Amino acid sequence: MKRLRQRSLTWLVLGFGFAFLYLPILILMVYSFNESRLATVWSGFSVKWYGELFRDQQMLAxxxxxxxxxxWTASAAVxxxxxxxxxxxxxxxFPGKTLFGALITAPLVMPEVIIGLSILLMLVSLGPLLHLPSKGVVAILIAHITLTVSFVTVVISSRLQELDKSLEEAAMDLGAxxxxVFFLITLPIIAPALVSGWLLAFTLSLDDVVIASFVAGPSSTTLPIKVFSSVRLGLSPKINALASLMIAVVTVAAIIGWWLMYREEKRKQRDMQLALQDNG
Known part of the structure; x- marks a missing residue:
C-alpha cells in the first residue's frame, strides 16, 4: 500500500511537471487555429492565420x-x-592552457547584454581596421559565433574525454x-556530439534577441527581433501560427536526430555481438 502511494505521488508530480512545461505550448498551438483576431478569445476553427503569415513578406524575410x-553560426561554431x-x-x-579554457567557456556565464555590448564596441573600434561592419548580418554572425562556440566546445570536449585513446594509438601504430586518425577514427566516433553541438548552436542563434538587437541593422532584422517588436504592439494570431510551425519543425528535427542516433547505437551493438561471436 505504501509503495502504491509513493508510485501514485511520483506520477502525480511527474504529470504536473509535464503539464507546466507543455500545456502552454499546446494551448498556443490550439489558438493558432483560432478564427478570431483576438489571440486569446476562441471563436471557431480556421487556418486563415497561416495564410496571413505566409503573405507577410517582412516576417518571411x-x-x-x-x-x-x-x-552559418552553427557550422562555424562546430x-x-x-x-x-x-x-x-x-x-x-602548455603555458596559458587554463586561461585558454577559461576564455572559451566565459560566454557560458557572461550575461548576453555584456556580450552584445562588448561585441558592438569592438566592431565600432576595430571594424574599420579589419574592414568589418559594426551592424548587419556579418556583425550578428560574429556575435552569435562568439556566444555559441563555448556551448559546442563543452559538448565536444566531454565526448572527447570519454573516447578511448587506445583506438587512436592503435591506428597510429598501424601507420596512420x-x-x-582524426578523420577515420575520431570524427566518426564523436559524430553524435558534433550533431548535438550543431543543433544546440543553431537553436541558440535562432532564438537570440538580446545580442542581435545590439548589432542588427535596418536590413538585417532577425525573426526573434521581428516577433518581439510585433508582440509589443499587441499579440497577433500570426505569432501563434509562426510558433506552431517552429515547434513542428523542431519536433521533426528532434525525432530524426533521435532515430539516427538510435540506428547508430543499434549498429554498434550488432557489430559488437558479431565481434564477440567471431572471437568465440
Missing amino acids: AAWVSLKIAF VLGTLAGLVMTRMRR NRIK
Missing part, C-alpha cells in the same frame, strides 16, 4: 535572415568548437598519421 545566420575541444583534451599542457 526576417525568418530567412535568421535561418541563414543560424546555419569547426571552432572541435578545434578548441582537441586543444583542451588532446594537447599536452594524426590527420588520418
Whole structure:
C-alpha cells in the first residue's frame, strides 16, 4: 500500500511537471487555429492565420535572415568548437592552457547584454581596421559565433574525454598519421556530439534577441527581433501560427536526430555481438 502511494505521488508530480512545461505550448498551438483576431478569445476553427503569415513578406524575410545566420553560426561554431575541444583534451599542457579554457567557456556565464555590448564596441573600434561592419548580418554572425562556440566546445570536449585513446594509438601504430586518425577514427566516433553541438548552436542563434538587437541593422532584422517588436504592439494570431510551425519543425528535427542516433547505437551493438561471436 505504501509503495502504491509513493508510485501514485511520483506520477502525480511527474504529470504536473509535464503539464507546466507543455500545456502552454499546446494551448498556443490550439489558438493558432483560432478564427478570431483576438489571440486569446476562441471563436471557431480556421487556418486563415497561416495564410496571413505566409503573405507577410517582412516576417518571411526576417525568418530567412535568421535561418541563414543560424546555419552559418552553427557550422562555424562546430569547426571552432572541435578545434578548441582537441586543444583542451588532446594537447599536452602548455603555458596559458587554463586561461585558454577559461576564455572559451566565459560566454557560458557572461550575461548576453555584456556580450552584445562588448561585441558592438569592438566592431565600432576595430571594424574599420579589419574592414568589418559594426551592424548587419556579418556583425550578428560574429556575435552569435562568439556566444555559441563555448556551448559546442563543452559538448565536444566531454565526448572527447570519454573516447578511448587506445583506438587512436592503435591506428597510429598501424601507420596512420594524426590527420588520418582524426578523420577515420575520431570524427566518426564523436559524430553524435558534433550533431548535438550543431543543433544546440543553431537553436541558440535562432532564438537570440538580446545580442542581435545590439548589432542588427535596418536590413538585417532577425525573426526573434521581428516577433518581439510585433508582440509589443499587441499579440497577433500570426505569432501563434509562426510558433506552431517552429515547434513542428523542431519536433521533426528532434525525432530524426533521435532515430539516427538510435540506428547508430543499434549498429554498434550488432557489430559488437558479431565481434564477440567471431572471437568465440
